Structure formats: structure tokens, C-alpha cells
Amino acid sequence: MYKIMLIEDDHQLSALIKENLERYGYDVILPEHFTNIEEEFLTINPDLVLLDINLPYYDGYYLCRSFRQKSTVPILMISARSQEMDQILAIELGADDFITKPFTFEMLHSKVKATLRRVYGEYAVKGDKNICVGSLCLDEKTMSLEYKGKRVELSKNVFKLLKKLIENKGSFVTREELIEEVWDSVTFVDDNTLTVNMTRIKQSLSELGLKGLIKSKRGVGYMLQDPSGGRND
Template sequence: MYKILVIEDDKKLCEFTKEYLGRYNYEVFSINNFKKVEEEFEKVKPDLVLLDINLPYYDGFNLCRIFRRKSKAPIIFMSARGSEVEQIRGLEIGADDYITKPFSFELLLAKVQASIRRIYGEYSEDSLQVFEVNGITLDKNTFKMSYGNKSIDLTKNELKLISKLLKNVDKVVTREELLEELWDESSFVDDNTLTVNVTRVKNKLNEIGVENVVKNKRGIGYYITFQE
């Protein structure tokens, strides 16, 4: 469930927004103390922010700059300031979108969903730099794979292979898909090279205590499973 933080001092609008987005399975938070917006942001750690510009004690533009230094969460301004200059300013300082009041909640929902898809979903550029599946943690920043208290370094190709397999647990990933993942064009490398790289991945999994999870579907590809 994605967490949305609504930073809006119009109490009615804030409550209506929380109620409406809550119907669509979002966990929605609002600001209780506008003197401590930064602290509440840190506490919630939202996946998306809906941000007004005219706020008590703070200016929304300044908050946007502060949030952007701390988080990659999409920020959508919702403001009565409808001029093109204001909208451009908001986007230039790091916001992802801008919606002008008054607006329909259907349009707001569409913008929220589009931002979440872009950053976290089907349109994201593999945005998760650290992710965990069944106790195996991959860190794309350090090229490390960890399990329990053991970790091991991965090559770039090994990281790509295990990432692809872990994102498709119990699903066969074809050899062609894996070759394209590694080199973009499958014609640039032969099947033997892929086999060697998969073997290396298996060996490194074994070294950190994860044994016999990578399986071969003969003539088709590979898959990873944690089922006995």
C-alpha cells in the first residue's frame, strides 16, 4: 500500500482528499502541526506528496526543495495559483506535476496513479536500488548480494541476472530474455556465455547459504523458486 502525505491547510479539502484516495487503497496522512512539517515528513516517509503552496509558516516551494533533497518520492503541487509561471517554477524546483484548484478528484486520482506508475511501477526505470526477496537482499549501489549475515560481491552481469530472476519468482525467464537483459541484443552473445554466467550466480548464492533455488527449464530458460 502506497503512503501519501497531504500537506494542505484547507481542512475540508484535506479531509475530502484523504477520504477519496483512501477508497483506492492508498494510506493517506495529513499534517497535524504545520510548524513541524519536515519532522512529520520524516516520520511518515511518504511514497508521494500532495503539496499546497500557500501554507502557514512555510512556503510550498521551499518545502519542495527540502523534500527533494531527502527523497525521490513524487511531489504534486495542488494550488490556487494557476499561472503558467507558477507551474513552471514548481516543476523546475523538483515537483513531478501540478494541479490547479478547484480540481476534480478524478483528475487528482489520475495524476497520483500516473506518478506512482512512473516512479514505482511499470514505467519506472528499475527505481529500487535496494530490494529484498525471500531474505535475499540486492544492493545495486554497491553490487552486493546478502543473505542473513553473509554478503558477496557481484559483477554487473551477475547482478542483472539475479535481479531478473528474483523479480520473476516461480516464473520461467527465457534464455532470450536473459540475453537481452545482459547485452540488449541477444545476437551479441551465445548461449554458452549465458550458461557460464548463470552458473556463477548459482555458485554465489550457494556461498551465502541459498542453495538449489535456480532451476533450468530445459530448452527454454531459467527460474528461481523457494518452494521445496
């Protein structure tokens, strides 16, 4: 049974979400005190977090960043805020997905099920081998990227996107293929979510001293070049 921590201060909504998800066999746990959310998170050790943005004491952005510093647990942000920048900020702080209110419980369950399947189920990263292009290697066991003795840690989404690019090195991968690789469906994913994650890939490569390896072509997609042929200044 997967354990879900639901952090939502609307008591009526949280009760409805809890009731609906528990029908599908999930163990949904609500925080006892909003003043001790971070401590309760560590105690509960959930498999997934549903996190509202507008909360008392600490907002969801703060908590998302705090959780991400302690854990790689998948985080789904929930908010009535529908502005693009709100979603971008959530993704940049480490959220795996963003659900805008109002939503149907069928949609919520679909997002939860897809996320759990990606992280723990049939689509989860397995094995402990390295995937390399030249001297640039992805370590599947530690979910990190290495290049000539340097290493950077990656989020699950960035890892999967980069793995797809490495497996297709030297060829363009369409935006649709990349979105489906990580989010299962292009229907409910804002196109800008992919752009944000691609920016994070470029930042990770830059930390390793590699620049210009990711090429993009409007209307086509993205391509990863071999580091031996890219710029490394």
C-alpha cells in the same frame, strides 16, 4: 498500500481528498503540526507527497525544495495559482507535476495513479545497466549522468527524458513523444513543463563540460548529438 502525505491547510478540502483517495486503497496521512512539516516528512517517509503552495509558516515552494534535498519522492503541487510562472517555479524546485484548483477528484486520482505507476510500477526505471552514447553514460542504478569521470545527479523526469533522447541519438524526438514518455498523456501537461525539463538537461550537460549537444527544431522536437561531434567547451 502506497503511503501519501497530504499537506493542505484547508481542512475541509484535505478531508475530502483523504476520503476519496482512501477509497482507492491509499494510506493518506495528514501532518499534525504545520510548524514541523519537514520532521514529519522524514518520519512518515511517504511514497508520494501532495503539497499545497499557500500554507502557514512555510509555503509549498520552500517545502518542495527542502523535501527534494532529502528525497527523490514524487511531489505533486496543488494550488489555486494558475499562472505559468507558478508552475515553472514548482517544476524547477523539483516537483513532478502541478494540479490547479479547482480540480475533480477523478483528475486528482488519475495524476496520483499515473505518478505512482511511473515511479514504482510498470513504467518505473529498472535494472542497473548503463546507457551510453560515446563517453556519455546514464547510470540507471544511481539515476546519474557521467562523462569522463564527472557525474551529476538527475531527477526522475530528467532521467527519463534524457534516456529517450539517448535511445534515439542523432534523430529528432517529437515533443509529444517526450511528454508521453514521462507524463503518460499530453492532454493535461502544459507544453512549458517539457521546456523547463529540457533546460535542466542542458544545465546538467553543461556541468559536465558539454554544450550544444541538444538541438531543437520548431514544430519537430529535440535531438541529442554524439558528444564526440558536439561542443565540449
